[in-house]
Amino acid sequence: MLKHWPPLNALRGFEAAARLGSFHKAAEALNLTQSAISQQIRSLExxxxxxxxxxxxxxVSLTDAGHDLLSTTQSLLQHLAVGIRRLDQYRKPNQLVVNTSPAFARHWLLPRLADFHQRCPQVDLWLFTSFEVPDMAxxxxDLAIRDDLSAQAECSFSVLHQDLLYPACHPSLLAASARTTLHGEREMDWSHWQLEGGEDVGQQGKGLNFSDPGLLLDAASEGLGVALVSQLLARRAVEEGRLQALSVQRVRGPAWACLVHRDSQDDLLARQFLDWLRGALA
Incomplete structure (x- = not known):
């Protein structure tokens, strides 16, 4: 990384002069004098x-080096402008930032967000998904809802729902003589099913492998094979007829838990969201 960067104003002056093809027009666009633009360009050179x-x-016309720098500078200034505009969200008085996994967001939360918004239209919800557990400090x-949480400093921790797992596939594969085995990670790995005493449903050691439990559920719902799925996340696919259980057995799954940052514990918006969430999970 560079130890010393050229001044941002010099890059803005260069970009304007290069884009408009004139130091005079660049000065007018940036509300500067032409001599100020000329000085910025000379300092950059x-x-x-x-x-x-x-x-x-x-x-004036660009040299080869100028053409190269123009592309870089325009990209830099555009990214900077987008980043600065994005900061506006932190000034919203009714914003609630909720972190969760992509799987929970897509398969459970998203289908129910309309109900939450109808009940609490004043909450400006920002749903932030990530595969990794966030550092709340x-x-x-404001709060995180995930199946891979543990206690963190400066946060309250509570378990919301104990999930169950079972093997399932698309109804079109029920009568198939051979089915591809879909493998997940952690509790969605077939070794967990076996350790918990689950019956043999024809699963094999080889097949297709998924690190994202949401994609694993999608693959089973699309008829790619048999998977060990979350009872909570698979509910909608079952109701829509895209997934059917291969066993009446259920084994222990992950615990869905919540972390609430201490600065948000007494926040009315956070309490409203958690009250709704607990009711929907019940």
Missing amino acids: TYLEQPLFHRSGRS TETI
């Missing part, structure tokens, strides 16, 4: 130790 413009009277998150 000195820093880079090479010219960025061909100068001929009042007209350093990230701007």
Whole structure:
């Protein structure tokens, strides 16, 4: 990484002059004097130790190095503008930032969000999904709902729902003589089913492997094979006829838990969301 960066104003002046093809027009666009733009460009060229413009009277054109830098600078300024605009969300007075896994968001929370929004329209919910458990002490998150949580400093921890697992597949595969085995991770691994005393449903050691339990559930619902699925997350697929159990047995699954940051524990929005969540999980 560079130890010293060129001034941002110099990059803005360069981008405007290159885009408009004129120091004078760049000065007007940025509400500066033409001499200020010229000075910014000269300082940038000195820093880079090479010219960025061909100068001929009042007209200017980019050198090869200037063309290269223009592409980089425009991308940098665009990303910076987007990042700054994104900060607006932190000024929203009724915002609630909720972290969860992509699987829970897609298969359980998303189908029920309309109900929450109808009940609590004043809550400006920001759903932040991640595969990794967030660090609640350093990230701007009010609460997290996941199946891989443990206690963290500066947070209250509570278990919301004890999940169950069972083998399932698409109804079209029920009569199939051979089915591909779909493998997940952690509790969704078939070794967990066997250790918990689950019956043999024809699962094999080889097959297709998924690190995301949401994709594992999608694959089973699409008829790719038989998988060990979450009873909680699979509920909608079962109701829609896209998934059917292969056994009446159920084994212990992950515990869905909640972390609430201490700064949000007495927040009305967080309490409303948690009350709704507990009712929906019941």
